[in-house]
Amino acid sequence: MFAEIKGKIEAGERLSRDDALYLFQSDRIHEIGELADKVSRRVNGDRVYFILNRHINPTNICVNRCRFCAFSRSKGDRDAYEMTIDDILEDVRKAKQELGRLSEVHIVSGLHPDWNFDYYLEILSSIKSEFPEIGIKAFTAVEIDYFSRKSGLSEEEVMLRLKEAGLDIMPGGGAEIFESSVRNQICPEKISGERWLKIAKTAHTLGIKTNATMLYGHVESYEDRVDHLFRLRELQDQTGGFLAFIPLSYQPENTDIKVPYPSGIDDLKTIAISRLVLDNIPHIKAYWIMLGEKLAQLALLFGADCLEGTVIEERIAHSAGARSKRGMGISEIVHLVRETGKIPVERDSFYNSLRIYG
């Protein structure tokens, strides 16, 4: 079976669901990694992309209380917080000052019960007016759905207005695992997998590129992971709107789902199989925040061609016990990439190369 899968990959043929499941169940980590690396080089050459970005989470107050989340708080909690527009702009200014230049802000947030849609529009337009050169990647499908329900606008209208206000692309969060019984266990209040995919599709139709994620290593089975990857591949066949896929390794601390961290071997295998299955999504991102810097580096030889950027201050995964740093410097990223023998490429939000560290 492995030889057959290898043959398919080498011939550029698509893997079936059974192939993908076989790979997840296999312990041939080196061979799987080798194949994924080959595919990654076929798609992206020896390049490894990263971006100078800053994460901003305007509030941790959230009406959804997903069981895997250690970040969210209820209104009135002692450690609940809300950022003003000035707070947000100040963070962007500081980030730009610290790094010398900034290419993207990444904004995701809790679903705040009181904030109205105009406030989110104002966040985007304020950033865009002070920093027209910075790309804004903002709001997951979960937030779009919430804005739509709160404002009474259709999801198309919500995304169009966000786009007008300055939104460039959308992140891929909130996908978790699409399969409904898993979702009922881990995030019963969150929108369904079908709804997530529908919103992504709408975004793509409106010309907004998005990413996609998968949160793995909690209660899901390998079949659920395969199903997740295939639903993404099917949608991508229709729209071509996904830029990058980001597997997210579960962080169990301070959450209601007590399981061990996924093993480093499982993390690498998941990255590699993602690369092999998602033949139509250009980039696979190693999210060093959850993997740790060391494993993220290794992922670059197991199918990933993109490293999460400088970030500066990560809050969500660190609430759940992420042992990585909160941010990384440019020289650190460049060194990590170079040790793999690949070439670090600084990119913009749309994966245009800005600077090649030859």
Next chain:
Amino acid sequence: MANTLRLEKEYALKMIQEIHLHELGKEADQIRRRLHPEEVVTFVVDRNINYTNVCINRCKFCAFWRPKEDPEAYVITYDELSQKIEETIAKGGTQILLQGGVHPELGLDFYVEMLRFIKKNFKIHVHGFSPPEITFLSRKEGLSVREILIRLKEAGLDTIPGGGAEILSDRVRIRQSPNKIKSDEWLSVMREAHLLGMKTSATMMFGSIDSDEDIIEHLDKLRSLQDETAGFTAFIPWSFQPWNTELKRENPEIEPAGAVKYLKVLALSRIYLNNFPNIQVSWVTQGIKIAQVGLRFGANDFGSTMLEENVVRAAGVSYRVTMDEIISAIKSAGFKPAQRDTYYNVLKYFE
């Protein structure tokens, strides 16, 4: 167990520089599987006890040592020692890793009394000191290394850990640890210990100012000595942790070795050291996830639970885990966890 096929030095260099990580991993994994077909990964329950942080060696890669007159300088009291050993035993520990500092004023009597005190009061294996401490005692007391080892052994020293090896290449040692014993001295302490029937381990610290040639030189020296004595139980490579060290201040261009380099070195170690029964991962320097991956790059041992660790922590690394986490990490990596003693005998399986 020795594999008759031996890697030549020249080919080893080619392997680490030119052969793809996956190829190296595959080969090391196969060798590990052949030597340890039962798919068991062992660990020891122990505590590091650093009896002093005063050290005359003042290695530039070390952030732990203090000068004698420093307010943070200490020598452990017997009360503290007893308390630490009691806690270790209470947690199921079978050994203590007892190491300095090479304190200029502590002579053989101090060591002998400390060992006797431990052995009189506790039933615990003492994995203690390292070649720099033993060589220092030999010079201070005007006795041969062999004589010092005999006296320590009689007083209760069971085995010797492989620390202080760093890189067994004097070119590098002169620059990063000029006061520390040279390669031959390190090897000859281990040789004497093995000849007295004491087992030891061997370590390697790479990723500072060493080259790939130095790494292979190191492996080659260990393999040769093991041919002579068969006294090494295990090999443990780990990477230089640059934070808070003089070596980093003097050489700001040094970046910490990444996981890719670590796994290449680990795999090459398994391939090259065909007469070493065990290769250990270093979760303290690499973190649990890379340690798990290391089990597929040649390693078969998870090291120790380290109920207390001070030296690496001083250099800015903060990976800390419990025994349950180690057991769970071994299982989720696909292996059967087992607690072992210092001689790598299995004491207990965890299903």
